[in-house]
Amino acid sequence: MSPTLQVNTLSAGYRRRKVIDKLTLAPIPAGTVTALVGPNGAGKSTLLRALAGFVPAKGALRFGDRDLLRETAARRAQTVGLMPQSAFAGVTLTVLETVIVALKTAPAGGPSDLDIRQRALDALARVGIADLALQPVNELSGGQRQLANLAQTIARGQEIILLDEPTSALDLRLQMVVMKLVAEIAAEGRMVVVVLHDLNLALQWADRLIVLGSKGLRIEGPPREAITPELLAEVYGVRGRIEACSRGIPRLLIDAAIDEAGA
C-alpha cells in the first residue's frame, strides 16, 4: 500500500503569530488531488509551507513511517516539492535553465547532464511550453511564468507535490490545462495538495477538500459534500448556492456578501 501523509496536532507559524494551531487531518492518500481552500489569511499557504518545511512546525507530520519533521531539508525535498506562489522576478536565466537547476540541485545528484537536459525539456513539454525553452524567464507573460514554475516543480518527480495557487495568474484555458495536469500527476500515484481560490475548480478537479476557516480546520472530505451554503456563509461570509448545471455537474453560484448585520 502506498504511504499516506499524516498531519497530527500540527502547529506552525511565525514568531509572533501561530497561524496553524494543533491541526489534525485525515490521512491524505497518494494518488489523489487534495484542494486546500479557505478565505484569505486562513493559513493555507502557511500550512503548505509547513508541510514543505519552509516554516518551523511542531506536532507530527509523517509520510508512511517517515517522520518528516525530523528530516533534513535536503532529505525532505527528495519527497516533497513545493511550488511557491510567485517566482522568477528579475531572473534572466532561460526557461530550460530554470528546470535544469531544479534537477541539478537534487540531493541525490543523479543522472548525467544529457539526461538532465532531456528530462528538463520533457517537463517543459508536459506543461506545453517546450517552445519557450530558450526564452529568458523574465520575458515571459505571467501565465507562461506560472507554467515554467509548475514545470520546475514537477520535474523532479517527488511523491508529494504542493502547489500554492497554481491557477491564479492563468486565463480560462490555461486553468484547465494546469488542473488536468494536476489530475494526471495524481493518476501517476503522486500526491497533490493544491491551494485554490476558485471553489468551482475544486469541485471539478479535487478528490478531497480541506477547508480552513479563521479558527482552523472547518471541514474535510469530498468537495461535493463539503461545500454547502452553510459553509459558504460561515467560512467565506457569502450567500451562495450549489446547483447542478444542465450536464448535471454541481456549480457554485455566489449571490451576495453577507453584511455584518447578517441580513
Added chain:
Amino acid sequence: MRVATVDALAGYRRLIQRRMVAVALLAIAILFAFSLDLATGPSGLTLAESLRALISGGDGQAALIVREVRLPIAVTAVLVGAALSLAGAEMQTVLNNPLASPFTLGISSAATFGAALAFVLQLSIPGVPENWVVPANAFVFALGAVLLLQLAAGLRGAGKETLVLFGIALFFTFNAFVAILQFIASEQALQQLVFWTMGSLARATWEKIAILAVVLAVVVPFSLAAAWRMTALRLGEDKARSFGIDVARLRFASLLRISLLTATAVAFVGTIAFVGLVGPHIARLIVGEDHRFYLPASLLSGALIMSLASVASKAIVPGVLIPVGLVTALIGVPFFVILILTRRTGE
C-alpha cells in the same frame, strides 16, 4: 513538439559553447592587459625588454625593475581584481541585489577603519608581526562588517531594501569613525591613512601575492562547487528551499568566502572602488546568470578591469603612479550611472 525539443537541446548546447568561448576570450584579454601592464612604467622598458629581462634573470637594472616592481604590481592587479569581483558576484546573488558590492555595502569602509586604528592609534591584535598589523586589522573589521550584514540578513522581515539600507548605514558609520580618527591623527599617520584609502598597487610584495593567491586558491573551488546552488538561489529563496537547499547555510558559507576575498584584497591594496560592483555586471551581460559561467566570468572581468586600471594608473601621467583606487572609481562611476539609468524597473 519533437522538433522543438531537438532544437531546444541544440540551442542550449550552443548557448553553453558561447559562454565557454566568452570566458576563454576574457582570459585571453587578461593576458593582453597583463602584458601591457608589464610593458608600462616610468623606466621606459618595452614589453620585449621586460620579458627578456624576466626570462634571462640576473641582477641587471632591467631585471630588477621587472622582477621587483612591474611584475608584482601586474600580478597583484589581476589577483585583487579577481578577488573583489568574485566577492561582488557572490554578494549580489546571496543578497539578491544587483547593487551589492563589498564597497557599496560598507565592507571596504570597515576595513579602512581597521587600518586607521592601526595607523592612528597603533591598536592591533596581540601577537601580529608589525608589518602585518594594518592588513590584519583591515581583515578583522571587514570580516566583522560581513557578519553584521549576515545578522541583518537573518532578521525576520528584512527585505532587500532593508539590507541595502543597512549596508549604507555601515558605510557611513565606518566612514564617520575613520573621519574621527583622521581628525585626531598625527600628520604622519594621516598621510599614511589617506594614501592607504586611495588604494595602491605600489604596496605589492611577493609575500602578499602569495597570501592572495592562496586565499583565491582556497576560496575559488568552494565558490565554483556552490555554482548550481547559487544559481538556484538566484531563482528566489523559496525556490532554492524547495530544491532542498539549506539557504541559511549557503548564504553563510558565501558570506564567509566574500569576507575572506574582500578582506584580504582590501587589506593589501587599500580601498578599491567599483571593481566588485562592475565586474559581476559585465560578467552577467556576457554570460548570463548560470553561475558555472557567471562566477568565473566575474572573476576574470574583475581581473581585467584591475589590470587595465593598473596600466591607466601608470600611463595617464607619465612618470607618476596614480593610486589605482582613484582610477577604478573614475572608470566605475560612468558605468554605474549607465547601469542605474538603464536598469529595468521591477527587477
